[in-house]
Amino acid sequence: MNIMKKNVAVIFGGRSAEHDVSVITAHTPIIQSLISVGEFEVWPVYISKDGSWYSDQTMNDIAYFKREDFQTCLKRQKKVQILFDDGLKLVWPGILSKTIIHINVVFPAMHGTFGEDGSLMGLLRMANVPFVGCDLFASAVAMDKVLTKQVIAAEGIPVVPYVWFLKSDWKKNRNFLPEKAAKLKWPLFVKPVHLGSSIAISKVKDQTELENAIEVAFHYDDKVLVEESVQNLIEVTLPIIGNEELQLGAIERPLNKTEFFDFSDKYLSGNKKGKGANNMYSEIPANIDAEFVKQVENLGRRTYRALGCSGIARIDFLIESVSKQVYVNEVNTLPGSLYHHNWKRVGVSGVELVKRLIVLAEERFKSRSGITYVFDSDILKKIS
Amino acid sequence: MIRNWLSRYSFRYPRAIVYMLQASEYNLRDYFAWYHNVKNFANVEQRKQFVKTAKGTLLLVIAWIFIFFIVCFSSLILWFGTFPLKYILAAITLLVAPYLLAYGITVPLFVIRIFIQLPVEYFLIKQARRRLKNHKAVKIGVAGSFGKTTMREILRTVLAEGKNAVAPPHSYNTPLGISQFVKKLSGREEVLIFELGEYYPGDVRKLCNLVQPDIGVITGINEAHLQKFKELGRTAKTIYELADYLQGKPIYVNGESEIALENARPGHTIYSRKGIENWKVKNEKSDLNGTLFTLTGNGELSLKSGLLGLHQIGPLLVAFHISSALGLSHEQIKKGIEKTRPFEHRLEPKIDGTGVITLDDTYNGNPDGVKAAVEFLGSLKAHRRFYVTPGLVEMGSHTEKVHRDIGRNLARACIEKVVLIKNSVTHYIEQGLKEEKYGGEILWFDNALVAFAALPYLTVKGDIVLLQNDWPDQYQ
C-alpha cells in the first residue's frame, strides 16, 4: 500500500473579501475529493487574513476553521516557508532539522483578490510547478468585468451595453456621468469591476441612487462599471472544464427571490444545510428553450477560448427571453466549490472532477515546457 | 505514543471508562477486551455518546470519588511521608491509578448488580409475567439469528388492519425491556408481538417463560453472535427453545435458512419466498419501489409491499397466514401488506438532492441479510452501484468463510464499486472478490466515518449506494 503518493498543495484563504468562501471551496469539494481518491498526499496551504502562510495536515478538516478557538490555534501554528527554485517546496524550519515537502501539483482555491486575479498564478509560474485552473492571463482578464467585455466583444460575442470609469475620473468631475450614462436604458446596474462576489452591486432607478451606488462601488474598487439591466431576464450559468477539448457541465439557472445573486444567497444559504451547495436555489439543468441551450453552449465555448481559459471556468449569461437575445455577462475562473453539485448532475463525481483537473494541469505544464523561454546571448559581454 | 498514554490522565478518562462499560452492556468480558484494545482514551466515544442513565451516572460519580481519594492518598504520602521511598511510592500510585480505576470500577458495578439491579429486575419481571398471564391477547414470539425486527414490524402492520396489535418499540428484546413495555399495556390489546433476543443459551427459554407465547416464528439461524455461541449447533438449540416451549402450538420456520430447516420438526409450518403450505408464489418482482407478487391457492391474490427484495416475501407470507388464522379478510391483509415499509436502517431507500440513491442497511449485519441485500442490489441493473461495508462482527470461527462468500456474491452480482473499510475482516471480502475475477473497482478507507465523508464526492446522479452494517465503537 506504500506507493509514493503525489504531493498536492491546496492553497486557500487569503487577504480577500472572499476568504471564508475560499475555505469552503478548498474543503468541499477539493480536499475531501483529493483525499477520497487515495492517490494523493494532500497539503493544505492556508493564507490567513493577515497574509501569513500556514500548512498543517490537521487543516485538511474544515472543522479546524470552525473551532471557536480558531485564532488561538492559529497563533500556536508554525508558519510555513515556501521555496520557489525548481518547483515548489514547503519548508517547516525546526531547531534540529527542517522538513521539506516537494509539491508536485498545486490546486489554487483562492477566490477574489490575489487568488483568482492571476497574482497567485504568477507566483506558481515563477516556481515552475503545474497548477490547476486558468493561467495568469485568463484569470487577470476575467477578474476585470470591463476587460472581459472588451475582449469578448472584439470576438463578436454579445454583451450588455455599458460604460465604465475610474475613481480618479469620478473625483475630478462628477458631471461627465450623466452624459456617459445617457445612452443607457434605465434601470442600471452598478458594479465594482474587480470584485468576484455580488457584494456592493446595486440596481438603481434614479440619479441619487446612481450616485450613492457609485460611491459604494468605489468604496471597494477603483474602477466601476455601469450597465443596462436586461428585461424579461433569465439568468443562467455554465461551468466548463478542459484545455483544448472542452467538457460542458449542466446549464444551471439560479432561482432566487432577488433580481441578482445576493452575496449571502450565492454562498451562504445553499451551504447551510445539505450537501450540495446552491442546490435548493438552482434548476439543473435549466428548463429553457432548446434554442437558448444551443446558443449558451456555443457562446460558452467561444468565450472560454477567447479568454484563453484552461482547466476550469464558469460563464454567466443573461437572456432577454422575449427578444431572444443571449448575452455573456461575466466569467469566473474559480467557480465556488468548483460547482461540483452541477458536475454531479452530468455524471462527474467530485473525485473524477479533481482527478481530471489535475491531469489537465499536468498536460498544460508539459506542453508549456516544450516552449523555449531561455536564449543564449552574448549581450552582456558586448557591454563594455 | 506519549499522547495515548497521557489520555489515561485526561478529564475524559473516567467518562470513557463508564461509557465503555455502558456500550458493552455491562458485559465484563466485552468491556475488558475493548479496554485492552484502546490506545487513546480521548476518542472512544465516536459513534455514540455516554448516556446519563441512573446506573451510568452513579458509576461516574464513584469513579470521581475514587480519583479524589487517589489524589489525596498520593498527596498525603508526599506531604507527611518521612520514609525515603515516598517519591517512588507516590509515583507508582499515580502510574497504576488509571488501571486501578478501570478494574476497580467493576467492584461497585458488581455491588450495584447484586444488591439493586437483580432484585429490582426480578421483581419487575415477576410482575410482568403475572400481567401477561392474565392478558387475553394472542402472543406471538419471534426468535432467530436475524430478521426479527422486520418480522415484528410486518406482523404488527398487517395485523393492525383487523386487530389491536402492538409490539415493543426499538429492539426491546431483553427480559427487562419487555417488562418495561408490559407495564404500559392497557389490557385491551388483541395481539402482542415480541422479539426474543438471544445472546447465551437459555435466553430464549427465559423469555418464553416471561412472554408465554401462543404462536412462534423462527426467522432463521446463522452465524450472528457466533463469537458467543461458539458453534452453530448451540445457536440452533437456543433458538429452538421457542419450539420446546410451544409444544404442539403453531410454529413457523423459515425454509430459506438451511440450519433452521434442518432443525424443524413435524408439524412446523415452513415458509419461503416460494410459498407457505398450499399457497404458492408466482410473478414475483422487486425494485426500488417495492415488491410485487401473486399468491395462488385457495383463490388468487396479487400483493404489493413497500419492502425491498424478494427475501421479504417469506415473512410477508407468515403475516398473511397468521392474519388469516386470526380472522382477517383477504382484503384487510392486502391493505396491510401494502402498508409495510422498510424499517429504519434496514434496506431503507433514501434519495438526496443530488439524485444519489442510498440504501441504508446499516442495521443489517448477518450473513443471510447481507446475501439478500447483495442479491437485491445486483438486480438493480440500470444504475452504477456502490457497496459499502466494514464487514460483519462476531462471526467467530466462520469469519473467513462468511466474508469470502460476501466477496464472491458481490463479484457475481457485478457490483461496480466495492468500498471496504480497513480492518481485520475485509481482506477476506477482497479475496472472495478476486476468486470470482471481480471486474469492478475496490476502494479502501481507513474507517467508516472517512468513507461516509468521501461518498458524496464519489457518486453522481442516479448512483445507488448500499451501506451495509455499521460497527459499534468496541470493534476494530
Next chain:
Amino acid sequence: MKVIVKNLATEYKDEGVGKVLLFLHGWQDNLHSFDSLAVSLSSDYRIIRLDLPGFGGTEAPKEVWELNDYAEFVEDFISKLGINVYALIGHSFGGRIAIKGNATGRIKMDKMVLIGSAGISKSNTFRSSILKILAKIGGLLLYIPPFIFWRSELRKKIYVLIGSDYLNAGALKETFLKIIKEDLTTAAEEIKTPTLLIWGENDTETPVSDGRKFSRLIRNSELKTVNGAGHFAHSEKPQEVTNLIRGFL
C-alpha cells in the same frame, strides 16, 4: 442596499411610502431585529432601517467611537438619503443614540419611541459593584496554577455566566466600554420631543425601573409596559408594540 456614510459602507433597507420612521437597533443586533414591525408598519409609513457600524452588513468604525460618533453617523446617514425623519425608534443601544442625537440637536425628529432603551448608568448600583470586586478577585485567581492553563476558557465561561456582551464585542471592546460609561440622565432632561417609552415587563437587561426613570426625566413622555415580554419586546410581542406605536403616532 448600501450607501457610504462617514466612509463606511452602510447596509440599510428602505420600504414603503409615507412619513419616515427610522429604526436603530441594539448592541450586537442588526436591522432584522425590526422585521416584524417593518412588515406591519410599512403599509402606512416609509420604514428605513440601517445596520449600525460594527453590526450586520455595515463596516466597523476604524477607530474607537463614542456615543456622539454614532449620533453623528446617524445624522450623516439621514442627510445622505435626503429624508425628513418623522419618528425615530430606538431599541436598547439604539435608544442611547436616539436620546443623544435628540438632546444634542443632531437628529431632527417630530416624535421618538424608545424600546427597552439603555442609558441609565448601572455603575453605582450595589450589585454591579459587588460583581466588579468579585471579578477582580477572580481575575487574580486565574493567574495561579493550575487555573492559569485554562485562563482564557474560564474567563469565557465566567463572562457567559454573568451574561456580559464584553467578550463578544470583539474589535468594538473599547467602544463598548466608552458607550456604557456615558450616563444619559442629563441628556434625557433636555428632550422636548413627545416620546413613547415601551418596556417589556420582564426585561432584565434594562429593567422597567429604568423606563420609569426615563419617564420622569423626559418631560413629554409616557411609559407603556408590555406583558410577558423581555428586553426584545418588539420581536417578542410585535402586535402589541405595533399597536402602541400606531396609537402614539
